[in-house]
Amino acid sequence: MVDKKKKRRVVVASGTFDLLHLGHVRFLEEAKRAGGKDAELIVIVARDSTVKARKGKTPVMPEDQRRALVESLKVVDEAILGLEDFSIEKVIEKIEPDVIAVGHDQDGIEKEVMKATKEKKINIQVVKIGRFGKRELDSSSKIMRKIVEHFNR
């Protein structure tokens, strides 16, 4: 068995993080906790082009601002922009995470991780993070709807 240097476990979480809200922060906090004490949290922030290709429209906040805002959170050690052609396989190759945290609305990513770890015969823990509370403003699209109602009143 190869001796591994004792190092911090690396947790990877990803998302768009458009209109940052408390649900995002709680998601990231729980993701980091999944890596145990002293884990390192690396967040991959989706590029505008990736979001456009996947959801049909560009985020409100541009990618560099979304990335910088996420990195300014206490819980985040590093935030990086995703690759233009984002794939969880490439993330695994590049970052070699110990844990990948998957949000309640990221089932697709979960399947991709399962497939990649099986193919590569590597061991990565996939942690599914629940939705936070049943509050009204825990998703960017709900926040946008509220803003639009606000303006049209």
Next chain:
Amino acid sequence: MVDKKKKRRVVVASGTFDLLHLGHVRFLEEAKRAGGKDAELIVIVARDSTVKARKGKTPVMPEDQRRALVESLKVVDEAILGLEDFSIEKVIEKIEPDVIAVGHDQDGIEKEVMKATKEKKINIQVVKIGRFGKRELDSSSKIMRKIVEHFNR
């Protein structure tokens, strides 16, 4: 002269922080820097009722979420909700800050601080923080306008 225990200089900044964006973070970072190395940054987040009374409408995000989100920023040591009847005088009495940071759109607060420090004959440094960049999305109202345009398209 009374001997003061050597302690971290306390900087106070305040605001609504509705729809948190990078302009807010840069404002808080510069505010903290104004307190010198190892300063402590306390942020007063305006209550919904105060914003309603001053600006005529309630923020999109409720006060407890705005406060918690601000406190989750690396640069912030503590975020507290303001008093219902917010006045900079009471802030000065309660927190005894060394520095009060004032944003580009907070001229009212600057005058209040000047008046209070003069009356009480205390020495508080008032630091005016400039606007960040000439970017498009450095204010909550601009972000809201963009969202509304987005939806009505």
